[in-house]
Amino acid sequence: MNTTRRFFGLGLAACSLSACAGGAVSGGGRSAAPGALPSDLLPVTNTGYDAWVAGFRPRALSQGISEGTFTAAFRGAGYIPGVVTRDRNQTEFKRSLEDYLSIAASDERIAKGRAAFARHQGTLNALEARYGVDAEIITAIWGLESFYGERKGDVPVISATSTLAYDGRRGAFFESQLIAALKILQNGDITPERMTGSWAGAMGHTQFIPTSYQSFAVDFTGDGRRDIWSDDPSDALASTAAYLARNGWTRGLPWGGEVGAGAPQGRIIEPQPGGPRFAVTSNFNVIKRYNNSDAYAIGVGHLADRIGGGGPLRASFPPDEYGLTKDDRIALQQRLTARGLDTGGSDGVIGPNSRKAIADFQSSIGLPATGDPSPELLRRLN
Template sequence: MTLTRRHFGLGTLALGFAGCTTVNGPTVTTPRATAGLPDDLRPVANADYDAWVAGFRSRAGAKGLTETTLANGFRGTGYLPGVVRRDRNQTEFKRSLEDYLAIAVSEERVAKGRAAFSNHRATLNALESTYGVDATIIAAIWGLESFYGDRRGNVPVVSATSTLAYDGRRGAFFEKQLVAALKILQSGDTTADRLVGSWAGAMGHTQFIPTSYQAFAVDFTGDGRRDIWSDDPSDALASAAAYLARNGWTRGVKWGGEVGNNAPAGSILQPQPGGPRFAVTSNFRAIKRYNNSDAYAIGVGHLADRIGGAGPLVSSFPPDENGMTKDDRVALQRGLTARGFDTQGTDGVIGPNTRKAIEAYQASRGQTVTGAPSLTLLRSLG
């Protein structure tokens, strides 16, 4: 597997989130930023974890960490069972490009992106001038990673990374993230209370893992701290631009575009059979260094185009395996919701909420409960 900026199965499309102090003995609960955290993301007593932390602390000096940093970093932290559960329960779920773009480039995300771009135009244009990365691309990464700063995560990073390092499934990787997180504290870029992120340790507006933060984070505001957690997104946006600039971005070259819609010359890609085709350039590959996924890179590029004023894709996607088009799926969701079986949205993406609504509707009519969408089901709602 290629290690890119993030090596775990999350992102803003899934991002949603204490305390224990371990001092060579039993875990003692202390308060620390518990607001909004689910119960399984609050520390619980775990003697084996405590022993692992004690062992880590005994060898941390060789990694350049001071006792003061370790004391401050681990104060109020602890074992998070929900982090392990999320890590182990990741499935190889493959969403179609149509469904991915319905979420990643939703009209809500486009509208919010245009507003965010307008509000931060001066900063984004300055970053484009400095790093050569299109301002709209920077804004689109911000939009996909944290919904323009609204979903930065609030799980203590030391707790998350130490839990995953102790768990061992990707122990060496997460121990590196833990060391890097503690070095962030040691450098004074932020404080222990503000060192928060996703359940897997991705941080700030642009969801950097700690090692990528160390390598690429930028103090664009000049205040002496590379503060990607601040409500002011300047440092985080600059860090994303710096990442792309140092990973192959070419100034003045478009990422690509839909074939037949003013696309630049480039390699042809059709991620979904029968769906739109895209001409992609070297900058598409630079975006993939941020997240090694064709769908992600198309999502960033298309969202950037939409933020810049472009319209939706011109080509349509074929019907799904149930013979349903996106319009059919939207109609199904609207029909279910109108009958009192709320699908929690009408984006045409058949996710858990829609399947639960279908199950409830089928049960109410004495049908076999499958949760599966179909044209027959749609017609029954007519």
């Protein structure tokens, strides 16, 4: 797990590709509308939390936080039960690279990425010139982290980080994030009301945790504030470019590419047995500093290539554990949807909504409601 920039890896762990920030990517599912927080992510009264905040105050002041900053930051803050629930229920799961790329480089994400790239091309080109990081790579990270700013997260960062610091499971880490968040407020970069992010405290267009914000955030617009939350993504994109550059990005070197498709020389990896192989360079490893996952780095690189006009992967993936290809899974979802069973989309990724639809269909025909897909189930749906 990589904690240099943010707490969660977005790749193959529970917070998948910005799920911590509002669910930017989720197979077979839908994200809540921005600003529509579930009830368990709203602050509630908790006397233990209140006592912890009172005890934390002198520690914060001893680290340079002013009374005024502390009071303003905690004026509307409170204990958020859903933050603790999500932190404690992070069951590890694995997603195949094929499924991951189906989500990370979906048709919608590619189309939105090309539009975002065109809309902000002047800024992105300036960032590439200044930091040496490919404009398409910066755009792809933006797309994976917050769906190009559509899903930055709406949970108050002071409430989220103080709740997790009070909870104590990773108390020291989250107290350090809370102190950093208070210093950001004290510096005037943002107000407490606008300092929102994921339930775990990752913030802005490209999801920086507070300590990484302190180390790498950039005021690219020159307005005196490093505003990674603004509707204008310039500061956030610049911060991402600065992060990659300071972590060793080599100007002009590709991240890698699919073997047999004009990929550069580099280390050969095959993340999914029987699937495409990739030749990767040192810049691939720099992307992994953003999130220590091969799947994430390939997702960023491949999405960047598609945003830049490249085509899909040439090699195919083998059938899944149920004996189904991606086309089979898409057909299964489409046929369930045609019967009025909502799979949440037909992307070939069997997520919770698809499994529920399968289970409902299985029950309707007298089969055990396992929720597992199968070739026989596909035949029955014909």
